[in-house]
Each structure stands twice: as C-alpha cells, then as structure tokens.
Amino acid sequence: MRQAQHTLTIATRGKGLVEFTAEVRQWVRTQGIADGLLTIFCRHTSASLLIQENADPDVQTDIANYFEDIAPETRDYVHDTEGPDDMPAHIRAALTGVQLSIPVSGGKPVLSTWQGIYLFEHRRAPHHREVVLHLIGE
Amino acid sequence: MRQAQHTLTIATRGKGLVEFTAEVRQWVRTQGIADGLLTIFCRHTSASLLIQENADPDVQTDIANYFEDIAPETRDYVHDTEGPDDMPAHIRAALTGVQLSIPVSGGKPVLSTWQGIYLFEHRRAPHHREVVLHLIGE
Amino acid sequence: MRQAQHTLTIATRGKGLVEFTAEVRQWVRTQGIADGLLTIFCRHTSASLLIQENADPDVQTDIANYFEDIAPETRDYVHDTEGPDDMPAHIRAALTGVQLSIPVSGGKPVLSTWQGIYLFEHRRAPHHREVVLHLIGE
Numbered sequence: 001m002r003q004a005q006h007t008l009t010i011a012t013r014g015k016g017l018v019e020f021t022a023e024v025r026q027w028v029r030t031q032g033i034a035d036g037l038l039t040i041f042c043r044h045t046s047a048s049l050l051i052q053e054n055a056d057p058d059v060q061t062d063i064a065n066y067f068e069d070i071a072p073e074t075r076d077y078v079h080d081t082e083g084p085d086d087m088p089a090h091i092r093a094a095l096t097g098v099q100l101s102i103p104v105s106g107g108k109p110v111l112s113t114w115q116g117i118y119l120f121e122h123r124r125a126p127h128h129r130e131v132v133l134h135l136i137g138e
Numbered sequence: 139m140r141q142a143q144h145t146l147t148i149a150t151r152g153k154g155l156v157e158f159t160a161e162v163r164q165w166v167r168t169q170g171i172a173d174g175l176l177t178i179f180c181r182h183t184s185a186s187l188l189i190q191e192n193a194d195p196d197v198q199t200d201i202a203n204y205f206e207d208i209a210p211e212t213r214d215y216v217h218d219t220e221g222p223d224d225m226p227a228h229i230r231a232a233l234t235g236v237q238l239s240i241p242v243s244g245g246k247p248v249l250s251t252w253q254g255i256y257l258f259e260h261r262r263a264p265h266h267r268e269v270v271l272h273l274i275g276e
Numbered sequence: 277m278r279q280a281q282h283t284l285t286i287a288t289r290g291k292g293l294v295e296f297t298a299e300v301r302q303w304v305r306t307q308g309i310a311d312g313l314l315t316i317f318c319r320h321t322s323a324s325l326l327i328q329e330n331a332d333p334d335v336q337t338d339i340a341n342y343f344e345d346i347a348p349e350t351r352d353y354v355h356d357t358e359g360p361d362d363m364p365a366h367i368r369a370a371l372t373g374v375q376l377s378i379p380v381s382g383g384k385p386v387l388s389t390w391q392g393i394y395l396f397e398h399r400r401a402p403h404h405r406e407v408v409l410h411l412i413g414e
Contacts, residue, residue, distance in 0.1 A: 001139045001277045043388040045329040053183040058217035079334035103272035110270045112181040132386045134379035139277045191321040196355035239315050241410035248408045250319040
C-alpha cells in the first residue's frame with residue numbers, strides 16, 4: 001500500500017465553475033497506483049468542489065444562477081467588511097462542500113461518462129485556488 | 139493493510155429516497171477487514187447520497203418535499219432538453235452530494251442507531267443507479 | 277501504513293456552530309502518522325459538520341441565520357412529533373453533510389489559515405455529539 005499527495009492551483013475568472021477533471025485524471029494515472037481512494041480538498045472557504053454533468057455547458061449556467069438566487073448578495077448579512085460577495089460565497093461553499101473522495105480502479109477515478117470535477121468559484125474577482133489531491137492504494 | 143471494491147446497483151421507483159444500509163453492512167462484514175474506512179460513491183449527476191434518520195418514514199417524505207420546493211421543476215432553466223425534472227435533479231445532487239465516507243470498526247460502519255444510508259433519486263422515472271463501495275483497512 | 281480511530285464528544289449549547297479544530301489537530305499530531313488521510317464522521321442526523329472561516333465570528337452568525345431561513349421551523353412538516361426544531365434539523369444536516377475528509381501532511385491536516393472545523397448543532401437544546409475520527413497513513 002502506498003500514498004501520494006499533490007497540490008493543484010486552479011485559476012478562476014470570477015464566479016462560476018471551472019472543470020479540472022483532466023488534471024486530476026492525469027495526476028492519478030502517473031502515480032503508479034492502480035486501485036485505491038482519491039481525495040480532493042479545497043483549501044478555501046469561498047470556493048467549493050462539485051461533481052456535475054459536463055455534457056451540456058448550460059447545466060453550469062443554471063447551477064451558477066441557482067446559487068446566486070438561493071444565497072443572494074442582496075441579503076442582509078452581519079459580515080459585510082469583505083464585500084457583498086463574500087458572505088454569500090461562504091454560504092454557497094457550506095451548501096456544496098470543499099471535499100470529494102472517489103474510488104480509483106485501473107488507474108482511473110470511477111467517474112461515469114458525464115461526471116466532471118469542478119471548482120466552484122464564489123467570489124467576483126479572479127483567484128488562484130489551491131486544491132490538494134491525496135491518493136492511497138496499490 | 140488491504141482494500142476491496144464493489145459496485146452495487148440500486149433500483150429506484152422515481153423520485154424519493156431508497157435505503158441501502160443493509161446491503162452496505164453486509165458487504166463490509168464479508169470483506170475480512172475489521173477496522174478501516176468505507177467510501178460510497180454515486181456514479182450519477184441526477185441522484186445523490188444521504189445519511190438520514192431511518193426511524194420515522196415521514197422524515198423521508200419531508201426531505202423529498204423540501205427539495206421539490208427548494209429546487210422546483212417550475213423554475214426557468216436554460217438546460218431543459220432532458221425534461222423539466224433534469225435540471226432540478228442536478229441542483230438537488232449538488233446540494234446533497236454524491237459521496238460519503240464512514241469509518242469502520244469491528245467490521246461495521248460506525249453509524250449510530252438511527253442513521254441510514256440512502257440513495258436519493260431525483261428523476262421522475264425509475265432508474266438503476268450504480269454505487270461504488272471502497273473499503274481500506276485491516 | 278497504519279491507522280488510528282478515536283471518538284470525540286462535543287458539547288453544544290443549542291443551535292449554532294462549535295469549532296473543534298484544535299481537538300482534531302491535537303489528536304492527529306499525537307498519532308505518529310506524518311502523511312495520510314483524516315476522516316471526520318458525525319454520528320447524528322440533526323447535527324452536521326462544516327469547514328468554514330474562523331477569522332470573523334459574524335460569519336458563523338450569518339450561516340446560522342441563513343439556515344434558520346432556508347429550512348424554517350415554521351414550514352409545514354409531516355414529521356413533527358419530536359418538536360418543531362427536529363425536521364428542520366434533519367434538512368439542515370442533509371444540506372451540509374455529516375462527513376469530512378482532509379489530507380494530512382507533516383502531521384497536520386492541510387487546512388488553510390482561516391479554515392476551521394465546526395460541528396453545526398441544529399437542535400434548540402444542548403447536546404453531547406459524538407464525532408468519530410479516522411486517520412490512515414504513515
């Protein structure tokens with residue numbers, strides 16, 4: 001049994017979903033671990049992780065619109081010193097989560113055909129987001 | 139240290155929660171791993187996983203009703219080519235998640251008495267849903 | 277490769293977030309495992325786990341207020357025999373989740389500076405909540 005760890009940096013262009021399935025797949029493929037467990041952890045409280053359909057980009061638009069409405073900037077927040085988009089960002093991250101674990105088989109995460117791995121940026125400004133990958137197996 | 143992996147297929151009858159705690163417990167019990175970590179991964183973007191109370195079935199009704207209201211079919215979605223229940227299904231899956239990890243002790247997941255493991259079907263039509271189980275430990 | 281498991285009991289004072297990052301860090305530090313994967317599992321269906329900003333306590337207030345509004349006690353629930361705060365508690369737990377996994381490096385969870393680990397109590401009354409920690413690595 002072995003393990004490996006790696007940090008990806010993902011550039012975002014403000015609010016929205018950024019797919020990074022290919023980067024994850026490539027890292028997993030090169031670790032020499034055929035079967036195991038992959039964990040992805042986002043080191044931020046105003047960005048989160050999602051597995052979602054990557055076939056139709058409209059799905060990403062609808063998801064982004066939905067979270068704009070369900071945790072709006074216009075709500076009256078106590079915490080407002082970091083801008084109107086900061087507290088909604090924390091709430092959206094709480095609703096979607098900052099960690100994913102995916103079994104690995106034959107050197108690949110067991111995602112189905114249409115499942116993509118996304119970083120969900122919740123701030124208006126572009127950011128560089130750190131995502132830690134951990135793989136254990138043999 | 140050892141690991142094991144298995145795919146369960148869960149039949150759903152359209153929208154609603156399907157408990158599969160017994161199937162998970164049985165598989166874990168027969169792997170010869172007393173202590174470790176169990177991960178459950180749903181290979182779909184319109185169904186998700188939940189740990190919820192399995193004492194009173196009314197809880198499942200209220201949860202299903204709640205998600206009908208919070209991510210309604212009647213909302214105006216851009217992605218609507220797969221039916222009015224498809225985009226709400228993606229949103230409900232984003233809000234609840236497709237993966238669970240549970241420590242295992244003495245050959246059993248450390249669930250409490252009333253915690254059950256559920257597949258949450260978000261589409262109207264019955265489906266067969268694939269859930270991958272991964273267990274690592276000794 | 278080794279593993280360790282431990283149960284923390286967290287006292288809550290009714291609804292709200294209780295940070296227990298320090299207890300988690302201390303337990304991880306004393307297991308003699310430098311690199312690995314930490315999993316935290318909440319054995320309840322009316323309390324949940326969150327990673328959130330621990331810099332400004334107002335963030336916790338806004339999060340608590342938000343979940344009061346989004347899954348209110350005043351909604352009409354079928355399951356109402358355990359008090360008006362019980363069914364909203366189950367829904368809030370479904371929205372936030374009962375499990376977190378965090379890679380460990382150099383004997384520490386790879387949390388960023390402002391990420392804290394919280395138990396989110398959803399019931400009005402104070403409770404003692406059991407949280408199981410599992411660590412695997414070497």
